[in-house]
Amino acid sequence: MKLIAKKAILPLIAFGLALFVGGLVIGFTDSRVLSKIGSPISFLKIFASTVGNAYLALFQGAIYDPNLVEGHSFLTGFYPLSQTVVNAAPLMLCGLSVAIAFKAGLFNIGAQGQFIFGAIGASYVGFHYELPIFLHVVVAITAAIILSALWGGFVGLLKAKTGAHEVIVTIMLNYIAANFLLWILGTSTFLRPGRLDPLAPPVKDTARLPRLFGDNYSVNVGIFISIVVAFLFWLLLNRSTWGFKTRAVGANSSAARTAGISVQRITIGTMLIAGGLSGLAGAIHVLGFQYELTSDTAGSFGFDAITVALLGRGGPVGVVLASLLFAGLRVGGTTMQANVQVPVEIVLVIQALVVLFIAAPGLITRYIKIKNLESGQEMASKGWNG
Amino acid sequence: MKNTFRVVAALAAATLIVGVTTMPAATAAVKTKACLALDTGGVDDKSFNASSWAGAVKVKSSSISVEYLPAASSADFAGNIKKFVDNKCTIIIGVGFAISGAIITSAKANPGISYAVVDDGAYDCNADYSVCNPVANVKGLTFATQEAAFLAGYVAAGYSKTGIVATYGGAPYPTVTCFMSGYKQGVDYFNTVKKKSVKVLGWDGKNGEFIGDFGNTTKALATSKAFEQAGADVIMPVAGGLAAQTAQNSMTSKKSVTIWVDTDGYVSANQYKSVLLTSVMKGLGEAVGSVITDVSKGKFTNTSYVGTLANKGTKIATYHDLAKKVPSKIQNEVRAIAADIVSGKIKVKP
Numbered sequence: 001m002k003l004i005a006k007k008a009i010l011p012l013i014a015f016g017l018a019l020f021v022g023g024l025v026i027g028f029t030d031s032r033v034l035s036k037i038g039s040p041i042s043f044l045k046i047f048a049s050t051v052g053n054a055y056l057a058l059f060q061g062a063i064y065d066p067n068l069v070e071g072h073s074f075l076t077g078f079y080p081l082s083q084t085v086v087n088a089a090p091l092m093l094c095g096l097s098v099a100i101a102f103k104a105g106l107f108n109i110g111a112q113g114q115f116i117f118g119a120i121g122a123s124y125v126g127f128h129y130e131l132p133i134f135l136h137v138v139v140a141i142t143a144a145i146i147l148s149a150l151w152g153g154f155v156g157l158l159k160a161k162t163g164a165h166e167v168i169v170t171i172m173l174n175y176i177a178a179n180f181l182l183w184i185l186g187t188s189t190f191l192r193p194g195r196l197d198p199l200a201p202p203v204k205d206t207a208r209l210p211r212l213f214g215d216n217y218s219v220n221v222g223i224f225i226s227i228v229v230a231f232l233f234w235l236l237l238n239r240s241t242w243g244f245k246t247r248a249v250g251a252n253s254s255a256a257r258t259a260g261i262s263v264q265r266i267t268i269g270t271m272l273i274a275g276g277l278s279g280l281a282g283a284i285h286v287l288g289f290q291y292e293l294t295s296d297t298a299g300s301f302g303f304d305a306i307t308v309a310l311l312g313r314g315g316p317v318g319v320v321l322a323s324l325l326f327a328g329l330r331v332g333g334t335t336m337q338a339n340v341q342v343p344v345e346i347v348l349v350i351q352a353l354v355v356l357f358i359a360a361p362g363l364i365t366r367y368i369k370i371k372n373l374e375s376g377q378e379m380a381s382k383g384w385n386g
Numbered sequence: 387m388k389n390t391f392r393v394v395a396a397l398a399a400a401t402l403i404v405g406v407t408t409m410p411a412a413t414a415a416v417k418t419k420a421c422l423a424l425d426t427g428g429v430d431d432k433s434f435n436a437s438s439w440a441g442a443v444k445v446k447s448s449s450i451s452v453e454y455l456p457a458a459s460s461a462d463f464a465g466n467i468k469k470f471v472d473n474k475c476t477i478i479i480g481v482g483f484a485i486s487g488a489i490i491t492s493a494k495a496n497p498g499i500s501y502a503v504v505d506d507g508a509y510d511c512n513a514d515y516s517v518c519n520p521v522a523n524v525k526g527l528t529f530a531t532q533e534a535a536f537l538a539g540y541v542a543a544g545y546s547k548t549g550i551v552a553t554y555g556g557a558p559y560p561t562v563t564c565f566m567s568g569y570k571q572g573v574d575y576f577n578t579v580k581k582k583s584v585k586v587l588g589w590d591g592k593n594g595e596f597i598g599d600f601g602n603t604t605k606a607l608a609t610s611k612a613f614e615q616a617g618a619d620v621i622m623p624v625a626g627g628l629a630a631q632t633a634q635n636s637m638t639s640k641k642s643v644t645i646w647v648d649t650d651g652y653v654s655a656n657q658y659k660s661v662l663l664t665s666v667m668k669g670l671g672e673a674v675g676s677v678i679t680d681v682s683k684g685k686f687t688n689t690s691y692v693g694t695l696a697n698k699g700t701k702i703a704t705y706h707d708l709a710k711k712v713p714s715k716i717q718n719e720v721r722a723i724a725a726d727i728v729s730g731k732i733k734v735k736p
Contacts, residue, residue: 020398052402061469068472083465182598194515197484197559201513290461294484295599296426299459334462338421338455338469 007318011311013364014357015325022350023051026342054342061335062328080331082217086289088327089222090115093281094305095312095319096233097152097274101166102314103237104270105250110155110170111278112302113177117151118144118279120181122286123293124190126203136206137287144283145276151177152275153268160264166271174302182295190293200293209288222284229277230316246270278302307355326351418682420445421475422454422674423466423489425482429456432655433600433626433648434670438481438504441671445678452678463488471496477681479504479674483561493524500686502527502677504670505561507690520688527673529561529693531647532568533727534666534700535622536734537720538645539572541664541702542620543584544716545643552587552618554595554609556625564736565624565647565666566594571734575723587618597625606631614641620663622647633658643708650703663712665703669693696728 027033027047036043060067062084069077094111101108125140155173158164184190185198192201209220237243248256249266257263281301286293308326312318333347357364422442424435435456442452455466463485470478471492478499480489483506490510493501501524502508508526509518542551553569555562566589573586588595597605606628613621614635621636622645623629633644633651637658644651644658646665651658673691680686693699702720705712726732 016395020394023398023402048401055402065472179598193513194511197557199484285461294460296459297461299461330458331465334455334466334469338453338473341453344456 007313007315008321010361010364011313011318011322011354011358014354017357017364018350018353019055021353022346023055025349026051026054026346030342050340050342053340054336054346057336057339057342058329058332058347060332060339062332065335076216079217080335082213082219083331084324084328085223086218086220086327087331088323089226089288090281090285090301091304091308091327092226092320092323093229093284094278094301095308095323096230096316097277097281098305098309099312099314099316099319100233100237100246100277101270101274102309103243103250104246104266105253106156106159106267106270106274107167108152108155108170108271108274109167109306110152110173110302111274111281111305112298112300113170113174114148114152114275114278115282115285115298115302116177116181117275118148118282119286119293119297120184120282121145121147121279122207122283123200123203126207126287127201128189130204131206133206136204137209140203140207140287141280141283144279146279148279148282149272149276152278153272155275156268156271159271160267178298181293181297185293185295192292198295202292203287207287208291209284218289220288222288225280225284227320229280230320234316242266242269278305304351307351310355311358313358325354416451417449418451418476418678419474420450420452420477420479420678420681421470421473422452422479422481423463423470423485424454424456425484426457426459427600429454431627434504435481437649437668437670438479438674441674442479442678444671445675450678450682457485460484464491467492471499476500477502477678477686479677481505483559490521490524493521497523499523500681501525502674504674505529520690522688525677525686525688526690527670527677527693528690529668529670529673529700530564530695530734530736531561531666531668531693531700532564532571532734532736533695534668534702535565535568535647536572536575536727536732537695537702537724538622538664538666539569539574539586540576540720540723541572541705541712541716542569542622542645543573543576543582544719545663545712546584546619548617548619549583550585550587550617551620551622552595552613552616553622553624554588554597554606554613555623556597556600556628558594558596560736562596562624563589563594565622567591567736568734569622575732579719587613587616597628600626600628603628603631607635610635610642611639614639618642620645622666630655630658633661636661646703652703652706659707662706663708664705667701667703669699669701673699694728695724 027050030050033047033050036046061080063081064077065080066077068079094115097111098108121144122140125143131139155166155169158169159166190200192199209222211220245261246266248261249263253263304326308319308322312322329347329351333344336342337344420442422439427435429435429439439454446452457463457466467478467488478501480503486503486506486508489501489503504527506526507528508524510521511518551573553566555566570586570589570591573584577584610621610632619642621632621642623632624647629646636642636644643661643663645663648668650667651662651665673693
């Protein structure tokens with residue numbers, strides 16, 4: 001417990017600081033606030049109320065909104081939390097995908113492309129085949145994992161056999177995946193009958209992930225799958241020979257090679273798993289939330305995942321919490337704009353600030369002494385020439 | 387340093403709490419709350435999101451409030467609309483045909499709220515779109531832009547020295563192809579009347595030249611150059627912001643002129659004014675504005691709005707700086723043709 005608290009203190013301070021700076025941005029970019037700049041008292045008053053209400057709306061949009069209750073059970077107010085959790089699940093899996101590559105000293109920028117292939121696989125099985133209720137989900141998810149694992153494993157193969165840098169390769173493969181998706185949505189197999197725009201048919205009811213609390217809340221079993229996967233991630237890395245080897249390669253691949261570990265095999269294996277994890281995310285998004293494949297299905301999950309993995313410091317618990325935080329910010333941002341007209345883009349500023357303070361721990365530790373702070377020396381990734 | 391930090395943190399927290407508790411009283415009773423659920427691309431897309439929002443802002447008044455939510459991807463549509471329902475919007479307007487499905491689902495669940503969809507008829511269709519019915523509280527806002535594009539095609543044919551004009555689209559959506567189709571029909575009409583044989587590149591009546599999306603500037607530029615090499619001296623890009631590439635190319639090559647679409651390019655893309663022959667305008671903003679005012683006056687109906695030459699929902703812009711290069715005979719004929727389209731004497735297919 002103490003260990004977790006120690007690990008959490010830096011991210012928490014970073015988040016607090018990000019909210020503080022974000023608050024300044026909200027205040028100083030609001031025309032209503034700036035119009036009062038002449039009189040200090042009313043300026044401060046409106047500044048505080050603008051920022052306070054923006055963050056209140058952010059909270060209401062991400063966790064609990066009493067305005068939704070009105071005549072219903074108080075539980076109705078948890079609708080935003082359900083949205084947060086639904087969005088967190090794919091982010092979590094993509095984050096784990098990036099994190100597992102970190103452990104082997106690899107930088108997986110390709111979660112976006114792997115997500116796309118997972119989404120394609122899940123969508124195709126979901127709308128094309130007629131299968132019994134439980135089996136359909138399993139087959140769709142399996143198809144997604146296989147497709148995306150191959151897509152990710154291909155990168156590992158290139159890296160292992162030819163030394164092609166995985167950063168370049170994954171970035172380029174993201175473009176190929178995105179354009180492949182656009183193309184395949186235009187083919188007669190994926191085009192929804194009667195439509196001309198890139199939109200696949202909806203996945204059949206039997207392939208949809210069951211919802212946990214009835215039709216009004218979109219939260220589904222996807223979150224359980226994600227958390228179980230996060231646990232397996234920990235088990236694999238810390239309680240298996242393969243995980244030990246992976247960490248050894250990540251720490252120092254030359255030493256690992258000298259010790260008789262096949263770096264090539266670990267590289268390929270890690271990228272296979274990384275691909276599969278992102279693909280599972282795509283499947284959960286399509287089968288659990290969107291129910292149809294569109295050209296922008298992947299949103300920015302694959303890219304946000306890099307941030308999530310960094311913020312979570314590459315560990316499963318960290319990634320789970322970081323993805324919940326990011327999903328909450330994103331979902332809450334909509335309410336912030338709808339309720340108090342503070343642009344949802346502010347959320348991106350806050351997210352970026354969190355990363356800035358995390359990635360540069362010196363910024364914080366230089367000014368704030370934290371007792372027993374676990375030093376930021378444990379590198380999440382070895383970067384470019386690792 | 388540590389103490390300073392604590393003081394700052396405490397101050398910030400206190401400010402927030404004070405801020406929330408001194409929440410200003412709600413603004414004076416607004417009767418109509420118009421809420422726009424935008425398509426992806428953002429509110430500043432210089433295209434249909436921007437035009438629709440501008441139209442809403444224009445009718446804002448003491449009794450009408452307007453707000454919007456952007457969408458990062460199509461997965462946001464349903465959530466944004468639900469947010470508006472929770473916030474008790476009087477009318478919810480979905481921008482773009484892609485959001486139509488989400489609007490209809492929400493409309494059927496909330497019969498007390500009025501809805502509108504920009505660029506879609508907003509019909510409730512079955513799985514394979516063979517049966518479509520109107521929904522009682524949803525109004526579709528569509529545009530017969532082929533009518534104005536017909537005029538643009540006629541102007542292009544009359545202006546062309548090489549006898550070759552061109553068009554290309556962003557993607558083969560009906561809202562794009564209707565421009566291209568009208569354009570070709572206008573050229574064909576010119577050929578019939580004048581016994582000429584002006585050729586249209588990029589649209590053969592069924593298929594045409596498409597970029598694939600609305601963001602690939604490289605391909606848009608390459609396509610424009612290819613058209614010029616094939617001899618085209620008028621190009622009409624129907625691809626949102628990509629039109630800028632074509633206009634820029636016209637300026638550097640001096641071999642072609644550009645026909646702008648959606649807005650009057652002379653106003654919205656003034657830096658290209660020297661090469662803009664005309665613009666095929668689509669009155670998105672006016673349509674959005676009028677549906678909001680209808681709601682505020684209690685006159686909302688679900689009858690689809692179709693912008694035509696007759697109701698000025700679509701039109702071509704004046705020739706501005708190039709007016710001298712368009713023969714006055716052609717200018718007069720265009721006016722006569724417009725009257726014929728309005729009266730139904732000339733029929734333009736989408």
